[in-house]
Amino acid sequence: NAGVMQNPRHLVRRRGQEARLRCSPMKGHSHVYWYRQLPEEGLKFMVYLQKENIIDESGMPKERFSAEFPKEGPSILRIQQVVRGDSAAYFCASSSGTVPGYTFGSGTRLTVV
Amino acid sequence: QKEVEQDPGPLSVPEGAIVSLNCTYSNSAFQYFMWYRQYSRKGPELLMYTYSSGNKEDGRFTAQVDKSSKYISLFIRDSQPSDSATYLCAMSADNQGGKLIFGQGTELSVKP
Numbered sequence: 759n760a761g762v763m764q765n766p767r768h769l770v771r772r773r774g775q776e777a778r779l780r781c782s783p784m785k786g787h788s789h790v791y792w793y794r795q796l797p798e799e800g801l802k803f804m805v806y807l808q809k810e811n812i813i814d815e816s817g818m819p820k821e822r823f824s825a826e827f828p829k830e831g832p833s834i835l836r837i838q839q840v841v842r843g844d845s846a847a848y849f850c851a852s853s854s855g856t857v858p859g860y861t862f863g864s865g866t867r868l869t870v871v
Numbered sequence: 872q873k874e875v876e877q878d879p880g881p882l883s884v885p886e887g888a889i890v891s892l893n894c895t896y897s898n899s900a901f902q903y904f905m906w907y908r909q910y911s912r913k914g915p916e917l918l919m920y921t922y923s924s925g926n927k928e929d930g931r932f933t934a935q936v937d938k939s940s941k942y943i944s945l946f947i948r949d950s951q952p953s954d955s956a957t958y959l960c961a962m963s964a965d966n967q968g969g970k971l972i973f974g975q976g977t978e979l980s981v982k983p
Contacts (some may be wrong), residue, residue, distance in 0.1 A: 799975060816970075838938040
């Protein structure tokens with residue numbers, strides 16, 4: 759079992775570019791979550807998805823951020839027109855939805871220059 | 872006021888010490904309580920979860936929940952240098968998926 763796979767591990771973007779972060783959940787998991795971790799801060803919830811559906815996006819910024827989890831393929835977190843404040847570690851997690859707690863990936867570290 | 876408060880530390884202890892990590896929370900709807908361990912530059916790893924009040928033990932780790940005080944703890948016995956990491960508490964109101972609310976994390980260093 760490969761666990762939750764995130765790629766890329768590191769991503770550098772210039773201000774104004776787009777960032778695409780990918781997440782493949784654990785086998786058998788249909789629930790996907792995205793969290794953001796800023797230096798000196800804890801993990802902040804962004805969005806919760808199931809296949810083809812956004813269940814809870816209460817933590818997503820209203821502009822420039824979007825997420826999807828298509829029927830086939832990985833979940834994608836997309837950040838348009840990145841700004842320096844978007845620099846952070848972005849973690850994806852997955853669960854079966856039957857027990858509390860998730861399994862996290864190793865994260866994508868986004869740096870905006 | 873944050874929903875979940877956790878002392879960020881850092882906390883430094885000698886090898887073999889008993890470590891106590893704590894979180895307080897304000898939302899009485901929380902029913903599921905978790906502890907995650909995060910090594911530097913890695914993703915968080917689930918250590919334990921507890922439902923409602925009570926204690927749960929797993930090896931050197933014991934989790935306690937006191938819902939009346941809105942206070943949870945993680946105890947680590949016979950701490951080892953390999954326990955050096957950031958420990959995050961997390962909470963949820965339901966067990967059918969849904970978001971977790973995390974504390975800020977406590978950085979622990981166990982010195983040989």
